[in-house]
Amino acid sequence: MPDLSVTLSGIKLDNPVIPASGTFGYGAEFKDFYDINILGSFSFKGTTKEPRFGNPTPRVAECVSGMINSVGLQNPGIDAVINEELPRIATYFKKPVIANIGGFSVDEFVYCAERLSVSEQVGIIEVNISCPNLHKGGVNFGSDPKAAAEVTAAVRKATNKPIYLKLSPNVESITEIAKACEDAGADGISLINTLLGMRIDIKTRKPVIANKMGGFSGRAIFPVALRMVYEVSKAVKIPIIGMGGVASAENVIEMMMAGASAVQVGAENLRNPYACKEIIEALPRVMAELKIDRLRDIVGVA
Amino acid sequence: MPDLSVTLSGIKLDNPVIPASGTFGYGAEFKDFYDINILGSFSFKGTTKEPRFGNPTPRVAECVSGMINSVGLQNPGIDAVINEELPRIATYFKKPVIANIGGFSVDEFVYCAERLSVSEQVGIIEVNISCPNLHKGGVNFGSDPKAAAEVTAAVRKATNKPIYLKLSPNVESITEIAKACEDAGADGISLINTLLGMRIDIKTRKPVIANKMGGFSGRAIFPVALRMVYEVSKAVKIPIIGMGGVASAENVIEMMMAGASAVQVGAENLRNPYACKEIIEALPRVMAELKIDRLRDIVGVA
C-alpha cells in the first residue's frame, strides 16, 4: 500500500494535493463535480478585511499553456467568510482548510489572521504577501525582505495557527525573502504566486486585460516554480508548499523532489475541474512505477 | 504592398525578424535550410574574449511549451569570430549582423566591443549583461542598475557602433535597469534573456541539467516577455528589440504593439529551423487581415 500522507506543521494530510487559493473558491463549485474530502486540504480564496469586487473585466487572458488573471482579490470580506463561508464549508468538507488572507497593510493581515484563528476548521493560515502595499509607497510586501519580515512577525503574534507566507516570484532573490520570513517566525513558505504577464489583442490593439497586466500561471510556469522551490528549500528549514503549473501526478512528485512537503494545484482546476481528483488517483500508480513507497520520503531528494 | 521595414538606430532592416543569439550559431546551419538573406538581421552566438567550452552536459531540458538551456556561452572566442566566422558569414549573408558579446568583467565587454567595432559586417553590438559577474561577488551586471550602467558607459566609449544592452528578466524591476542603461548611453535595449528555470528527472531523482538550473525560454515565456517589453517601452525613449517566446507572425505583431521596434526569435528556431522564414512569409497576410500597411506604424500602439 503506497503511503501518500504528508505532514505540514503537525497537521497530517492524507495526500499532498491541495487546490490553490483563488482557483477553488470555497470548494462549493467543486463538490458538485466530486467529493472534495479526497483532497489533502484546500486553500480558499484570498480573504481581506472588507468585501472587494476586485478589478474591472476582462480579468482573464489565455496564453500558450497558461493564463493571466487580474481578479484583484474579489472576496466577500472576512465577516462573510467567517459567518457564511466557513459554516457552509463545514457541511461538505471535513478536514482542516488553509485560510488564505490578503491585505494592503500589516494591520489588515493581523486583523484577518486574528479573526480566522478562532475557527477550528482552519488548519493553516496562508499569508499572501504578493499584493501591492499601498501604505509603503508601492513596494510589495512580497518583494522586500524587511516588509515581508514585518508582516510575518506581526501575524506571528496574532495567531497560534501555523502561518505560511506566500511569496511572489517577481523578485530577484526569492531565497532572501523566504529567509526573512523564516527568521521572523513563519512556520512554512508557500510559493509561487503568479508571474507578472501581459497579452495584447492584436485586433483591438489594446491589452486583453482591463488592468493591462495580470498574474500569469498554469503549466507554462512550472520550470520557474520548481527552480524557486528548489532554491528556497536549500535556504530554509521550514516546510514548503510548492505550486506553479502543477498539472499531473508526475509534476507533484517533481515538486516534492525539489523540496516541497505538499503541493498546490491552481489554474489547472479551472480548465479541468477534476484535475486534483485525477492527480490523486494517478499518484499510487506513478509511485509504484518509480518505486516510491512513502511520498514523504522524496521531499527534497534532488 | 505591405511595408515590413523597420529601422534600428539608423540601420534599415527589410523586416523586424531577427534570430536570437545562441539559437542561430553564425547562421551556417540555417543557410542549408533556406537563404538567410531574407532575415532582417541575425544576432550571432554570444562571444567572449577567450574560447569557452561552456557547461557540462546535459545542457538542455524539455518543458511544457519551452526548454531550458545551460550552454554556458560556448563560443570559439573573439579572435576566431573575427578571423574565421565573420569572413565565413560574409560568403552567405549580405546584411549587417548583430554582434552579441558576453563577458565576465567590464574589461572583457570593452575588449570584445572594440575588436568588433572595426568590422563593417557588424551593424549593432548587443551586450549581454545577463551572465554572472565573477568579479562582483556574484552580482549580475544585469540585475544591478549601477553595474549595468557601468558596463554601458564603458562599452559606449569603446565603440562607435550602436550598442544594445540585453537584459535579464530575473529581476524585480526591469525598467530600473533599462533606464540606467539608457542614461549611460545605450542606443537600444534587447529583452528578454531567459528566465531561470529547472527540471528534475523523477526517475533518477536528479536535476536534468548537469548545472542544475538553466535558462528557460520558448513559447511559454511570451506573456512575461511581452509585459517587460511593454513596461520598458513606457520607461525609455531608445528602441527595443523584443524577444521571448516569439513563434508566429501574430506574436511579432503583438511584441511590436507592446513597444518593440524589432523582434528576435530564439528557441523556436531550434524546434523548427524554418521558423523565421515562415514568420516572414506570414507577415504580409496577417498585416492585411489586421489592416496594417507599415509594420513600423504599430510600434507601441497598445
Added chain:
Amino acid sequence: MNKVLFQILTNNQIAKDVYRLILSGDTGGISAPGQFVNIELEGFYLRRPISVCDWDDKTLTLIYKTVGEGTKALSKLKTGSLNLLTGLGNGFDLSACGKRPLLVGGGVGTPPLYGLCKRLIERGAEPTVILGFNSADEVFYEEEFKCLGAETLVATVDGSHGVKGLVTDALKVLTQDFDSYCACGPEPMLRALYKALDIKGQLSFEERMACGFGACMGCSCKTKYGSKRICKDGPVLKADEIIW
C-alpha cells in the same frame, strides 16, 4: 453540470464564418435553454464557452462563429470526440416569459434563443422573434425559427435582407404588445432593447471566462443586487438588475 465526452456528428458552415456543430452524448446536465457548454480544444489552455442552441436526450446542437484561433481550430474538426463541461450557467427562466414573449438575437447571440423558442412553444406560449445581422450572408436560422411556428423578423444593418437597420428598427415594425422579452447579443443591442422596452426582460451576457463554472471570479459583474458571476449566476440576468 458535468464533464462529458461527446462525439462529433456534423460540423458544417451555415453562414459566413458561422458553423453548426451537432454532437452526440449525454446531455443530462443541461436543464434550461440559455445554458452553455465549455469546450476543451487540443492545444488551447482555456475552454471555449458556447451556448446550447438545442438539445434532446442524445444530441446537442451548437452554433458558433469563427472569430479567433480556437473557433477556427474547432471548425476544422469533422470527426472524433470533444470534451465538454455541460449545463453551465442558469439559462432563461421560461416561467417568467408570459404568453407573448419577444425573443431578440443579434448575430451569434441567436442560437440560445432557438432552444428557448422551441420550449416556449411547447409550453403553449406564442413568441415573436427578431434576429439581427450585419448582412444577408450572415443570416442563419430564419427558416428554423419559422418552422417552430414563431413569427420571425430579420433585420440587417445594410438592408440586404429583411428590415434595414438594427433589431430596434425591426421592433418598430411590430405593433402587438409583449409580456416580456429575452435577448442575447452584443451589449449595445441589449442596452438599446432595455431602453426601448418597458416590460420584464431577461438578457444573456458574455464575458471572458477562465473556468466557466463559478470558481475563479474571472467573469464578475456588478449588478444592483451585488456582484454576480456571468458564468454561474448568469449568463442570463434580469434586465432590471443591470447597472448600465
Added chain:
Amino acid sequence: MNKVLFQILTNNQIAKDVYRLILSGDTGGISAPGQFVNIELEGFYLRRPISVCDWDDKTLTLIYKTVGEGTKALSKLKTGSLNLLTGLGNGFDLSACGKRPLLVGGGVGTPPLYGLCKRLIERGAEPTVILGFNSADEVFYEEEFKCLGAETLVATVDGSHGVKGLVTDALKVLTQDFDSYCACGPEPMLRALYKALDIKGQLSFEERMACGFGACMGCSCKTKYGSKRICKDGPVLKADEIIW
C-alpha cells in the same frame, strides 16, 4: 538535411517496449547509416532524435524504445503523418571499416548497425555482429541481421538468450581478427569495447539535444581535437578522439 513530411505505414511492437516504425516519404536527405532523424511530436516542445535503422528511396525504418512521454505518444500513432528533420549527423564512414568489421549494438543502439551492416555487405565486406540486451524478451533483429548474411551473436545479461553476459563476453567467444569496429549503445558499453579492442573504432554517442542540427551547442562534448557537437560532428566519433 531537410524537413520532410512522412506518412506512417506501420508502427508495431517488436520486443518489450520496442517498436518499429516504417514511414514513407522523401529519404533524399539521408546519405549514410548512423545518421538520425528528429521527430516533431504534437504536444512536445522538442523533437525526438531517432537513428535511421534502414532506408530506401521511398521508405524509412526506425526502431525505438518507449522510455518516456514522447516515445510513448509516438508508439500510439498508427496512421497519419510525421514531420521529420532527416539526414542529421555524420553517420558511419563505410570506407574506414575494412573487409572484416565488427559491429556491436547494445539495446536500442542496435538499429543504426542494421543499415550499416546491409551496406557493408553490399560493398563486399564481411561484418560480424554482436547484439547485447538485458534479457530474451528485449531481443530484436537477430534474425534480420542473420538474413543479411552476417555472423550474429546475441548476449543477454541474464543469460536467457545467447551468451550470458555483456557484449564483451560475447566478444571473447569470437576468435577471428577484425579490421575495425563500429558500435552504438550505452556509454559504459562503448568504453568497455574501447578498452577491449585495439583496432580502429567508430562509436555512436547520445546526448540530450535541442536542435539536432548544430545550431544551439546543446550537445557538445570535448574530444582530443577540440569540442564537437554530437548532433552535427557526430553522433559517430572515432574511438581514438574520445576523452574517456
